[in-house]
Amino acid sequence: MSRPGRPAGEGAPRTEPPRSFLRDNGLGLAFGAGFLLTLLGQALAGHAEFNGQLLDEGLAPVGLGGYVTSSDFAVDVTENWQSEYLQFFLFVFVTVWLVQRGSPESKAPHKAGTESDEEQMVGAYAAEDSPRWARARGWRRSVYARSLGLVMGAVFLLSWLAQSITGAAAHNERQLRELQAPDSWGAYLLLPDFWDRTLQNWQSELLAVASMAVLSVYLRQRGSPESKPVGAAHTSTGVEG
Amino acid sequence: MTGRWIGVVLAAAAVCAASGCAAVSERRDAATAATAHFEKALRARRYAAACAVxxxxxxxxxxxxxxxxCEEAMxxxxxxxxxxxxHVDVYGNQAxxxxTRDTVFLSRFPGGWKVTAAGCQERPEKPYRCGIKGG
Incomplete structure (x- = not known):
């Protein structure tokens, strides 16, 4: 509902909508559901592709259950997971020190670094509703202060390890189909297949981050927290809409 | 979910996927048995039995x-x-x-492991040269 004398909708201040689980978690739920649907789609498409190759070679096709537990499916999944988590790990860590003037993805240039305890609301500066480990001293505060990046980095490394293991298994399955000797895991890490899968994902993630950091200086998306307000100056940094 | 649990799930998924989520030892034993059956049939000149594998x-x-x-050709x-x-290497449905004096390649079919190539000699940086293989 708009106030009299003001343009409907866009200029009117909004009241807090009633809380509900779906409304409060819409972003996570929508992307989580999208993830499951696209993973299912990938499984169906990958299954058809894999069986097409087997039939072409006169080999027995596998069922969908067999395919989704195969190394062929696992390597396709994990090579994308590792690159996505690498992207977020780098973004979380690198933006502590590197800035992009004018970008809502960056903080103001004078704030580069880990900032003061007061700015970060830790220790004596923690608020009443601050997380318990933000008030704690020693290793707990140190760990908690880096927990987002650490978890992203750990998931990246584990996904990359999983990619290497499943990639080696999938590679060796192809080798045997082509009457060639299998390679060890260590040898696979030096093969083009491993690095092709890895780097083709890394380059796209780095391009996406770089373009988002720069394009968001000049372009706007009204209402999105990933964008500056539409009327914000190109030079204003660290402002989210 | 904590990072530790995500790690456990990912590691389990990796091990599961690498093994094909089935007992690798069982598949290796079955591939070994099929190879032994094929070799035994060849030695005994029971070519119909060898062709069946x-x-x-x-x-x-x-x-x-x-x-x-097939029997005559064999x-x-x-x-x-x-x-x-x-020794036997098994990856997914291939083995x-x-x-001692030969290498045999096998693939798993609904009826069990079947020989896709036999009489194979290794060549550096190339596929094995095989006396018997598919098209």
């Missing part, structure tokens, strides 16, 4: 290239007695059995 396209290619039945082929199975 071949993969369909391998059997067809053997008969097509020799223009005789008798004409120079497939050496492979000897004992030294390689390295014997």
């Amino acid at each position: 071949l993969a369909p396209t391998t059997r067809e290619e053997l008969a097509r290239s020799a223009r005789v039945t 008798g004409q082929e120079e497939v050496p007695a492979g000897g004992a199975v030294r 390689r059995a390295v014997l």
